[in-house]
Amino acid sequence: MKDLIQTLRNIFKIEELRTKLLNTFLFIAVYRLASHIVLPGVDPNLLGSLKNQASQGIFGLLDMFAGGAFSQASIVALGIMPYISASIVVQILGVAVPYFQKMQKEGESGRNKINQITRWLTVLVVAGQAPGYLVNLRAQAQSAIIAYSNPEALSPTLWWITSIIILISGTLFVMWLGERIQEKGIGNGISLLIMVGIIARLPFALRDEFLSRLNQAGGGLIMFLVELVALFAVVVVSILLVQGTRKIPVQFAKKIVGNRQYGGVRQYIPLKVNAAGVMPIIFAQAIMFIPATVAQFFPESSSMQGIAHSMTDFHSVGYNVTFAALIILFTYFYTAITVNPNQMADDMKKNGGFIPGIKPGKQTASFIDDVMSKITLPGSIFLAIVAILPAITKIIGISNNFAQFYGGTSLLILVGVILDTLQQIESHLLMRHYDGLMKSGRIKGRTSISAPV
Numbered sequence: 011m012k013d014l015i016q017t018l019r020n021i022f023k024i025e026e027l028r029t030k031l032l033n034t035f036l037f038i039a040v041y042r043l044a045s046h047i048v049l050p051g052v053d054p055n056l057l058g059s060l061k062n063q064a065s066q067g068i069f070g071l072l073d074m075f076a077g078g079a080f081s082q083a084s085i086v087a088l089g090i091m092p093y094i095s096a097s098i099v100v101q102i103l104g105v106a107v108p109y110f111q112k113m114q115k116e117g118e119s120g121r122n123k124i125n126q127i128t129r130w131l132t133v134l135v136v137a138g139q140a141p142g143y144l145v146n147l148r149a150q151a152q153s154a155i156i157a158y159s160n161p162e163a164l165s166p167t168l169w170w171i172t173s174i175i176i177l178i179s180g181t182l183f184v185m186w187l188g189e190r191i192q193e194k195g196i197g198n199g200i201s202l203l204i205m206v207g208i209i210a211r212l213p214f215a216l217r218d219e220f221l222s223r224l225n226q227a228g229g230g231l232i233m234f235l236v237e238l239v240a241l242f243a244v245v246v247v248s249i250l251l252v253q254g255t256r257k258i259p260v261q262f263a264k265k266i267v268g269n270r271q272y273g274g275v276r277q278y279i280p281l282k283v284n285a286a287g288v289m290p291i292i293f294a295q296a297i298m299f300i301p302a303t304v305a306q307f308f309p310e311s312s313s314m315q316g317i318a319h320s321m322t323d324f325h326s327v328g329y330n331v332t333f334a335a336l337i338i339l340f341t342y343f344y345t346a347i348t349v350n351p352n353q354m355a356d357d358m359k360k361n362g363g364f365i366p367g368i369k370p371g372k373q374t375a376s377f378i379d380d381v382m383s384k385i386t387l388p389g390s391i392f393l394a395i396v397a398i399l400p401a402i403t404k405i406i407g408i409s410n411n412f413a414q415f416y417g418g419t420s421l422l423i424l425v426g427v428i429l430d431t432l433q434q435i436e437s438h439l440l441m442r443h444y445d446g447l448m449k450s451g452r453i454k455g456r457t458s459i460s461a462p463v
Contacts, residue, residue, distance in 0.1 A: 034195030045079035056154035077207030096131035197431035294336035334394035341390035
């Protein structure tokens with residue numbers, strides 16, 4: 011405890027770090043305030059049906075990522091997810107389209123162009139989602155919309171136009187806040203805003219689970235403590251997955267790692283069991299959101315609602331099998347676009363490194379690619395298991411809200427963002443010759459959730 015207090019003092023002794031932390035807290039506070047501002051013309055006291063819809067399934071995940079703004083018909087109800095979707099599309103284009111590949115190689119100017127394209131694509135995505143959200147809002151809580159309960163007080167057409175503009179502006183405002191955190195704060199701004207939305211629901215989930223266990227049929231306090239221990243174990247596993255541990259099977263490690271010494275520096279190949287981080291889950295989750303997004307436009311169609319329900323009920327077998335399969339596929343896809351065996355082989359050759367028993371050049375690249383394919387499979391399967399853990403925990407009796415924190419997108423994002431932020435704080439402390447947050451000084455971060463911001 012004494013070391014922790016001293017570390018906190020050291021953090022506030024560094025003026026730059028102190029300013030960055032205060033700016034980050036300020037921007038986050040603005041975001042949380044905006045999430046409680048309801049769309050004009052909507053009565054927040056009559057949104058019970060919308061809140062019930064957002065308490066489970068895929069809409070529950072959307073509401074979690076938006077920090078509760080989705081269920082409150084907030085001006086930032088669509089949150090940052092349209093920007094995430096646009097970022098994913100741009101990342102895929104960077105692999106498939108030569109024009110984007112060229113921009114990626116242009117340095118700072120290329121990144122600025124890609125960022126600008128991502129912003130405009132975000133506008134298009136949210137412009138498509140905003141009408142769907144309003145259609146769903148009308149279907150779930152028409153009485154809460156003054157334009158329909160009292161048309162003389164507010165024109166429905168005017169309400170539609172202003173609400174769409176506000177929802178688009180709200181998402182762009184959240185995107186702007188994320189970029190300002192990135193520029194003037196600490197950590198990845200977009201990732202932090204998602205994390206804040208997730209963590210805002212944790213106290214309520216803990217409270218509800220604790221109260222439910224105190225009931226006669228709930229198992230009592232012992233059962234609640236067992237759940238906390240299980241949650242801690244899942245968090246540890248998630249940390250290992252997010253960090254992308256370098257511990258690979260021994261039979262591969264002996265061939266992959268080069269031990270030649272150059273100027274006292276040990277050369278090695280940083281192959282990871284989970285090189286893709288949490289991105290496969292983000293990709294897969296974005297695909298699973300599509301049926302729910304389309305279904306919002308057809309609230310009275312029983313067939314569309316049936317399809318959407320089957321693809322958004324994360325307790326069903328079909329949903330979890332599809333979700334797990336997409337995660338495994340996207341793990342291979344994202345690993346393929348982030349790990350370039352040819353580039354690694356060329357870098358080794360330029361630096362005088364080698365893999366014992368393997369010729370430099372094409373054979374080395376082929377060997378690295380083969381090893382990556384073999385070690386990616388167990389990593390992807392492990393990632394898929396963690397992703398569907400909430401459904402498993404719900405089956406064994408854990409409440410829906412608390413089950414979300416036993417794995418899935420929410421927990422992995424939460425762990426990843428915290429590690430990434432702690433790593434940046436650690437770097438500031440070590441640069442000023444202070445002890446870090448951990449005495450080992452080796453907090454590992456992970457690849458940011460979003461595309462360049």
